[in-house]
Amino acid sequence: MAKDNIRTPIVCVLGHVDHGKTSLLDKIRGSKVCASEAGSITQHIGATLIPIESIRKMSGLKKDADINIPGLLFIDTPGHRAFTTLRARGGALAEIAILVVDINEGFKQQTLEALQILRNCKTPFVIAATKVDKIPGWRVHPDEPFQKTYAKQNERVQGILETKIYELVGKLSDLGFNSERYDRVRDFARNIAIVPSSGITGEGIPDLLMVMIGLAQRYLTESLRITVDGPGQGTVLEVKEERGLGMTLDLILYDGTIKVGDEIAVAGASGCIETKIRSLLKPRPMKEILIEDRFERVKSVTAAAGIKLVAPNLDDVIAGSPLRVIKGDRQKIIDEIDAEMQTANIKLSNLGISIKADTIGALEALSKELESKEIEIMRADVGPVSRHDIIELETMKEPLHKVIICFNTDILNDVSEMLKDSRYADIAVFSGNIIYRVIDDYIEWREEQIRKRDAQQFEAIIMPAKIQLLPNCVFRQSGPAVVGVRILGGLLRPKVALMAMDGRSIGTLKMMQNKGETVTEATEGMEIAVSIDGPTIGRQINVGDVLYVEIPERHVKVLEAEMLSHINISSQEALSEYALIRRKEHPFWGK
Template sequence: MIRSPIIVVLGHVDAGKTSLLDKIRNTSYIKKEVGEMTQHIGATEVSIDIIREISKPLLNMFKFDLKIPSLLFIDTPGHEVFSNLRKRGGSVSDLAIIVIDILEGFQKQTYEAIEICKQLKVPFLIALNKIDKIDGWKPYENKPFLESIKYQDQKVINKLEEYTYNIVAKLYELGFDSDRYDRVKDFRRQVAIVPVSSKTGEGIPDLLLLIAGLSQRYLEEKLKINVEGNGVGVILEVKEEKGLGSVIDIILYDGKIKKGDKIAFLTKDGIKTTKVKLILKPVPLTDIRFAGRNKFKEIDIAYAASGIRISADGLDNALPGSTIYVYNDEKELKEIEKKLKGDIENIIFQTDKEGIIVKADTLGSLEVLVKMLRDRNIPIKKADIGDINKEDINIALSMKEKYPQYSVIVGFNIGINKNDEEYVKSSNINLIISNVIYDLIEKIEKYINDIKYNKERILRELPPVGKIKILKGNIFRRSNPAIVGVEVLAGEIKKDVYLINLDGKIIGRILAIQKEKKNIDVAIKNDKVAVSIDDAVVGRNLFEDDILYTFISENDYRKFKENKDILNDEQKEILKEIANIMRKENPAWGL
């Protein structure tokens, strides 16, 4: 059996996400008899019959063979709910609509939405909203966009083309080929852009038909379910319900769940099991976001795909974003426990290595944040759910001495109590908190890059790290100054740098470097050059085949050590060799 595709709506604040969902919901209400309306917790179902009816003018054009039962829209728009619609290796959501205000174009959370879609491998299309705001646009209530555009003046059409092209150009910069949906030649390779108005309803038929058609054509395998199998869902939210205590809102995406079923899910303290007491669904024509207890009805059984509320004991610590499984016996539970443990081992963790501390409010948000940081090669020492606490601060403090760029705590949608905040300030630990993931990533990157830049500036002021060999048969002058041919074995040498031998004795200072009879300032690894060395005398303190190093003072060596995280392996190795030479005479050198 094929289940309904699960659709999420994303986009920047004020792009029109909620009004678009409201318009879709209202369209469904208007076109359907009250008694037939299927209601869900946290979701709106639009039946395929409604889509066929409102999209009649377009059906012949696109020739979609619609077999899916309906579309299930997640009611709460936004990135946090989307990231909680998670399952191992991807997302429960089948398709995302990214809403863009046609006049504003790409905004900060537009980029974030696309980034999260990439992370969770969710295909998306663009709803280019507020076409009614284009100067001179003539509105035609609830018409398909392809009908409405026929009645617009050329000047308005040109303006629409300009706005659309701006979006196409931005998507191209992000690595996506795209076009207005009626011009797309290959929906697998191109992102479709659907011009819509959440105010007039124009373009909504196009949007619904396209989502239904694309889901049918490209996601059929993912939509196949065993309707009689044990239920599998994802926890969207944990709430307190008067008279019931803690309840969970879930999206059931496979199988069935009934009263009395045993369920397993994740909490902050590990895996929890309990029994379903009640399954609740809203009464028809209720907007669940504003529904009170009397707006729900009890049901005995629910099938995928559906949005339901579950009442049971021990739900208060359930993790939003956790998979929830129905199981029959202990053997099944053992398998489920393995899945649940494997599910979070890469999300909630603590390592012995250096890195930043990451905290988020939900499992889904934390997973997305961890993935985005790893993509940017930002190491993580600890990732966890919940408010910032003393343990987090102490871990950040432990980073401070050796890796100051990682003495930072990053928090998404979480808090910190006043005492701990004072502790952070007095410890001089960096705290970066935001409720926009993209904003957090930008701030972390800037913070780390600023520290890296400062370290690089310090390194630029330190002497070069290099190792050279005096070439046999390349003695051009024996003294005042000695001029010899050398090969740079590792690192680099520069003018005015002092050289030491294997006993740690200073041989002299480099006065000039020549390569192919031209003066140069720097010679790097594998270069063969002539150098003049002040104070060196061939046969007395300088010999053929000698290995020499650039002189590093004890103070400079310590500065190199403090900034070793931005040194390359070759520089580290040369410094180690220099330290070993200097410690022959002074074992505590550089420590």
């Protein structure tokens, strides 16, 4: 018969990049994960088990306090907003959350996104107002509870902190949340607790842990009841090869029990993979599962836990996939995993760039970020960049689509050699281990390519312009005529044909001078001297006449269809007037 048990609550850590999420966990577990992460930004979801004995010691909970939860399992989620999808998963998976906010910077865009996720998922949360040690004049008292260290600050510093706390309270109120400093909260079900703290000095950490345990104990006990004998369910965090073990899976087990010898189903690159567990390894308490450290071998694990799993045929497992122990209807379990993987939130187009990443979640994050910038994606895959990827890119007609963005995934050696070949010189590869930097690099490159393309197109296209012959400025009547003109609109360049207002071709503008200096461009309002080959002033043209640059029909089509938004108002007006003259006789001219 199934036995009921209380499992470890899963705690999700959310917040803006660089507001101190990982530093907070580093302080709790005494590790240095933050220093090892690229750019000191967490790039993957990690899991840390904090046993209740450690929490009692750090928070000052009395030994006789009636606590029935076994500890807290922290999920440290990525900080940058490109990971919105992963944070949403974290919020959905967790029973309780810590929203980290730098007390000196306040709410940022990612903070607001995290709040929206927590609201949508109806996840209870506490705010860790971090970096109190950065308040000017703050006197550090390492690892002390907040109230003790606060009492030792001078009045000016206390006043600064109170102001910053109430700025957070005011912002939360604007967003529809009631909140207060944790020691002033009477009803934690109605008010969000704000805990001032520091991940560097440890100040306020005891209070944060105490509040988390209190919330879990009071409001989550019933929801934490699990069936110990139920089949294990989890999410794969990472797929990696370990020396002496072979290919392994790091995963979060969030329900049921998993045992050595169990058959499991997990998503692979080519469909569902079924295999049998050879070994289970559990990180020692207070250690981050992503840190290469000694694990202890166990026969079985009950949720919630971060564990390492060893089994055959794991090479093609996709990070981010669901994992299920196979009990009961085997086909139903496989169908559920396939269905879950097919619902990955990636919007593909018939045309666009290609993206690669090491996990499904990172792929979704890239997709979401690019979609927000209206950048279309044609292909999205998990895994290293292969020869096939490059060959397929080379078939693209649009140069701006010959791009592959890859996050935290390898570029195979033969691909690197392939890209040195001149045949593939027009393919751009953007690779890195911090998503937002890779995306920023791509966008900078794309804008530069567009700028170059526009410049080339503008140079090739004859631009619209409208000029008027000035009185008392006829320097030569013909052969060529030299006369002063005012630019009434548009952009005037030499070596263009000119047309009268009645549609007659007048001649060719050869040279332009401004104050005795030869120029290659003149804009609205300028008065310059020009030489015109063909007409005689006083016969074909006269002082006061208005002339237009004569633009070929195909150029007018390009200007009106593709370049209108790139030219100024006076150029648009000159183009419109010129086209109107042409269309008097041929209504569809240039259309």
